[in-house]
């Protein structure tokens with residue numbers, strides 16, 4: 001590791017928002033972590049400083065060529081006052097996989113974990129304790145070199161910011177309506193769909209906006225080659241209960257390898273529920289629906305944890321799932337996941353990491 | 357239009373780089389243009405200010421979700437001292453097409469043209485006059501709202517920066533070697549390939565880097581669906597001379613609608629050279645090469661204007677074009693295009709716009 005994190009504490013603490021005002025990613029804590037990269041020098045100068053704007057040359061590559069990666073994770077305050085994180089090392093490994101795909105120099109995972117620990121401790125008063133709330137953690141890398149050639153940057157910032165959050169969906173654990181997208185494509189095999197990089201989200205904005213206008217909360221993406229295989233939802237992986245089985249798209253290179261997805265698969269297997277990871281066509285789903293076998297659908301992701309899907313709109317046909325109510329598998333997963341994340345249920349997997 | 361551009365001139369002029377030091381996009385002029393957008397208020401406060409770093413909240417959406425667009429154009433100094441631009445309105449129209457695709461509010465093209473004019477005049481001493489040099493112009497939009505939900509930003513900056521440039525390729529008009537990419541994909545139908553947005557370039561960095569390591573200067577992309585149709589090169593459209601015809605990929609939604617591409621097509625037709633815009637498979641090209649019909653290949657783009665291709669590497673097979681030398685069609689196009697751009701040849705198309 002070798003690098004020491006320098007801490008500069010703020011002298012002007014911000015007012016904390018009321019719990020019912022939290023929403024998602026709107027308020028930020030008093031401090032942030034920042035570290036710099038320069039070619040030849042490597043990552044250096046890790047520091048915790050008061051939360052503050054950053055100063056960048058207008059030619060910084062991040063503004064032009066989208067060379068960015070990010071992560072999303074959470075810290076929870078338990079009823080006993082402990083601070084828990086959920087499988088943080090998986091996020092740090094994915095951060096480095098994203099870095100590799102975007103030609104960004106890799107980060108020392110041990111150092112980043114230590115940065116997370118120290119930053120969370122410095123701002124621990126900001127972690128809300130109410131059911132459904134948490135501290136959302138956003139580590140990200142941006143390319144800062146101020147030259148316009150299209151090539152990997154020789155300079156970067158790695159930054160971590162923290163935001164106390166309520167539920168991601170205003171609806172809470174209530175089922176959402178999802179629009180199956182048939183015009184726009186988010187990512188394709190050979191592209192960057194399995195990396196957590198800004199361009200994937202920019203590519204989804206227009207479809208998301210059109211879906212919102214039609215009254216749907218998210219888009220379900222189909223693959224870009226055959227335009228028929230299920231990929232994922234906005235910022236969630238997706239699962240379907242068909243008969244006695246739960247099925248989810250395999251990691252095919254164009255979807256994100258979600259930490260929640262992996263946890264859900266392991267949890268279902270632990271409960272002796274059969275899970276298949278494979279290609280799933282929209283036609284297969286529609287057929288399962290018509291024959292009464294499609295019982296539940298739900299999204300999985302750090303922000304929403306488990307998000308039951310009450311309706312799928314496929315080319316104007318509305319498939320109502322479990323009568324639009326949260327299904328038993330989604331509910332059981334939600335309760336268990338949020339239970340271990342908040343320290344209310346014992347964690348049989350060693351997923352939870354206490355921040356001391 | 358209605359908005360007045362406020363001009364604040366610098367009191368500290370920077371030293372100008374020597375002409376032989378220019379390279380591409382490394383030095384910037386004394387001033388920049390900036391304008392803000394806020395939901396409800398629209399675009400406002402257009403201003404020319406000393407070139408300076410910008411201050412952004414670390415939660416600004418541009419750092420996380422890649423909501424950006426940009427343009428690239430040039431101003432040329434003629435031997436008589438005039439300042440010329442090449443088809444700037446086409447770039448401004450494309451900027452707004454990119455904006456629409458990225459859910460960014462559209463810009464008033466008249467106002468942007470006026471901003472360009474005034475900014476270039478303020479920094480006109482920076483426009484180099486030597487053959488092959490020009491003032492590269494980079495208008496761009498970044499999403500600045502400081503909240504982490506994935507949705508179109510409610511705040512933006514539109515910025516224009518200027519950079520005196522030499523030739524894009526250090527090799528100048530000498531032919532480049534190009535690696536035909538068979539693993540990575542840049543864009544796909546239904547995606548954002550026809551918009552000039554950062555994520556497209558981020559998605560290309562790794563392939564570009566691997567090609568550079570193998571000694572190639574750029575990548576030739578194939579389509580993401582069939583993985584066999586020619587798309588474009590890094591930041592150029594691409595043309596092939598096969599027998600008596602010139603062929604170029606049709607605008608299929610996943611490649612950029614290049615201004616140089618459009619100009620070259622019109623110029624070739626003007627010269628009674630047959631041009632076909634259509635799907636072109638790599639197999640067709642290899643076959644044309646084997647039978648001796650593939651005479652020339654070249655890229656087209658604002659930065660390089662015309663860039664002859666001396667070698668194509670397709671899965672290890674090296675196709676040498678026109679014995680690795682600049683072909684007659686590429687040379688004629690280059691001379692004509694740079695001739696009218698620099699005011700040395702009369703412009704029969706009304707493409708050139710004088711900045712007064």
Ligand SMILES: Cc1ncc(COP(=O)(O)O)c(C=O)c1O
Nearest residue numbers: 235236237256258259260301302
């Ligand atoms: C595109 C995408 N898919 C899936 C997920 C779910 O991943 P995770 O469970 O690791 O949060 C996310 C959110 O991180 C995402 O952005």
Ligand SMILES: Cc1ncc(COP(=O)(O)O)c(C=O)c1O
Nearest residue numbers: 591592593612614615616657658
């Ligand atoms: C991806 C891509 N294709 C093609 C081009 C060529 O377009 P133009 O001739 O308008 O510069 C560019 C550069 O602008 C580009 O970035």
